[in-house]
Amino acid sequence: MPSIKVNDIHFSYNMEPILENISLSFGKGNLYGILGPNGCGKTTFLNIVGRLLKQNYGDILVNEISLEQMSIKEIAKNLAYVQQKSETLDFNFTVEEIVLMGRYSYIDRFSRESEEDHKIVNDILKDLNLEELRDREYNKLSGGEQQKVMIARAIAQQTKIILLDEPTSHLDINYKLEFMELFQKFVQKGILILIVLHDLNLAAQFCDKIILLNNGKIHAFGDVTETITEQNVKEVYNVDVIIESNPITQSTYVIPISNYLNSKFKIKQVPDEKKIHIIAGGGTAINFLSLISNVNTSIGVLHVLDDDHTMAEKMQIKTISEAPFSPISSKTLKLLETAIHQSNIVILANVPFGNANLVNLQVLDQFSGKIIIIEETPIEDRDFTDGKATELYHRISQKKDVYKTSSIEEMLKIKERLLHN
Secondary structure: EEHHHHHHEEEEEEEEEEEEEEOOOOOOOEEEEEEOOOOOOHHHHHHHHOOOOOOOOOEEEEEEEHHHHHOHHHHHHHOOEEEOOOOOOOOOOEEEHHHHHHHHHOOOOOOOOOHHHHHHHHHHHHHHOOOOOOOEEHHOOHHHHHHHHHHHHHHHHOEEEEEEEEOOOOOOOOOHHHHHHHHHHHOOOOOOEEEEEEHHHHHHHOEEEEEEEOOOOEEEEEHHHHHHHHHHHHHHHEEEEEEEOOOOOEEEEEEEOOOOOHHHOOOOOOOOEEEEEEEEEOOOOOOOOOHOOOEEHHHEEEOOOHHHHHHHHHHHOOEEEOOOOOOOOHHHHHHHHHHHOOEEEEEEOOOOOOOHHHHHHHHOOOOOOEEEEEEEHHHHHHEEEOOHHHHHHHHHHHOOEEEEOOOOOOOHHHHHHHHHO
């Protein structure tokens, strides 16, 4: 049964403490995500567990045996390690030769690979869809392909414990998802995996347990919902976030409320009499709601349970609400008309329109003030009203003082210019 026990690990570099008082236990069948800001000790911790570094004091037991008592070959039979970046090799080994290197701990010094070794490698190449790359030179592969080969080499070691240091960094989203789904399959077969990640949402979606490190110490350890919390993320990363449930995967989802763009565009606080109203829905405002924090803001009409509604309520933005799946009532309509006509600027997000929310466009059509339209996709692709929304949208677009953009950053620049001119 694979297990790791870390007992009171300490590690310093040039007298500077990197890890302090780290004690943890890991068991089979779990995917453990190691998270924390840059410089917190994530990679150092993994390197110590993988015996690439030696702790100053403390002990590590792998499968109930101290690493101190294991030879390099014995460690290789118990632990497989995949480093953060794909390795650049001095010699042009083929993919098959690289994966065969994972079998060296099982081969006697003066022997060659056995038929069993080649069978194991062939099976791995097939399982990871690497058969077509078998004879390709490793150094000529893409970064994602190289990383997959290194993971294949680790699998060839046939260990029950795999250590991975940010294996998805700098990779396209398709490779990230492919790798994380692959690791989940290993875990279901009883393999214990420790993986260093920097993407909180990727970790929340795929990991079973989270180790949250900060300043070389354990800040939190446990299930995703226990560790990835608004308070913990604020304390560890010094950033405000909203924690939601992903409506598709039902996993924890982290939405950062960042001041980055605010500072980038030198956004200034504006007087309370300046007002912005946002027309959104279906999550189309989530990416910029936190960036409209310097001005009196309202949003709506939004149906309760809509993602934008949930976000706006959490941020305490004035929200004009309607019951789920209900048409907009006359009372709500009056609130919308008042909010829009009292605004200096109305921001129209990239909203899909149906008969239930068409009234937002109808009221906006009567507005004579400044309008910023965020158009990420053509209105025709978002119109579910037999052309009514498209007609209104194009009429609004042709008004004076209408500014159209596909970029959130450009929208912020326009907003600042209009508010301070």
